[in-house]
Amino acid sequence: MVKNTMILFFVTVCFTTIYLGIYSSMSYKVDQQKINHLKVKSESFFSNFSLFLSNEIGPVVSVQGKEMVVSHTDNNIFFFDPIGVAKRKGIDSFFSYQAGRGQFDGTLNSVVLKDSVRFYDKGFELNGDTLTYSFSKEKIDGKGDIRVEFDHKKTGDRLNVTSKRFSGDMLRRKYHFYEEVVGFIKRKRRFEDSLSFETAHLSIDEGASLMKLDKDVVFRQRSVEAKAREGHIFLKNYNKKLKYYSLNDDVRVKEVLKLSNGKTLVRKAFAEQLEGQMKMRQIVLSGFPKVMQSGSILTGNKIVLRESQKVIEIQDANSNFRIGNEH
Secondary structure: OOOOOOEEEEEEEOOOOOEOOOOOHHHOOOOHHHHOOOOOOOEEEEEEEEEEEEOOOOEEEEEEEEEEEEEOOOOOEEEEOOEEEEEOOOOOOEEEEEOOEEEEOOOOOEEEEEEEEEEEEOOEEEEEEEEEEEOOOOEEEEEEEEEEEEEOOOOOOEEEEEEEEEEEEOOOOEEEEEEEEEEEEEOOOOOOOOEEEEEEEEEEEOOOOEEEEEEEEEEEEOOEEEEEEEEEEEHHHOOOOOOOEEEEEEEEEEEEEEOOOOOEEEEEEEEEEEEEEOOOOEEEEEOOOEEEEOOEEEEOOEEEEEOOOOOEEEEOOOOEEEEOOOO
16 A cells, blocks of 8 residues: 555444445435536445544544545545545644535545635635645645635735635745736734735745735735836835835836825836835836826936825936925
8 A cells, every 4th residue: 555545544424324336316315416427336425424534644634514425436535515624744733624515536635625615724714616635745726716815924914815726835835826816915003004916926935925926917005006017025024124015027107196285196107127115105216217297207217206295306327306395
């Protein structure tokens, strides 16, 4: 027997009838529409079941639900309305899950969950249409309307991301989101500003506190909307005199300023690079930056925009000057 092969350790079944062998249409107790995709020659049916799987180290996963079908030809196990837990590797912790239906493959190395899937532990929750979880590798692949919420351990930020596809390495705490990615970062301190974003592909390395956004990137923060082809968010740098987020390649910025006289001013900017410094409440543009404001076009080697202020700081090779006023 292969070393990592999991063993069906214990099955507790509460049932009125068990069917062994080939089902006939007269004795089909499971909803036909639920399992009409099961084309096996022999199978067993259980109702109101509890199932425990174990390997040589100990318990790995448990599940309970309304109905279960065991295939005797390929060792697949199908179940409906499952609620269960999966032991995490190397740590005293569990993932919990629930779904409309699910399946253990013949090797018992992974579980596939479908229909209104919820997969979670303390500080992390994933919801989606379909999810595959590997017990030994602690890797997740999700499809459908994905929604992930988790707490960044180092900063306490709450991240909320939706997408069409997801893959996650739960051991290394690295996550990837694909297609129609929309996210929101909520700061732990209520008085600190949040940040929302959109992109085609998002990578998160939670251990490095780094987020990478690739293609069709949009940032929204207070009155500023910025677009570019790629971007980064440095989660640990919010309260430092460092860049908290950056944008690169074809950067476009739009800011709507509310002036003290009640009027509004729309400011637009273009550049190759942008750095957002949250502590300094400013945006730094470089790479042939250009700002359009109040009918004027301003250029320089580097341009600093003070958020919610008309003041523009332009840094040239031999000079440094400011345009505008505080109001």
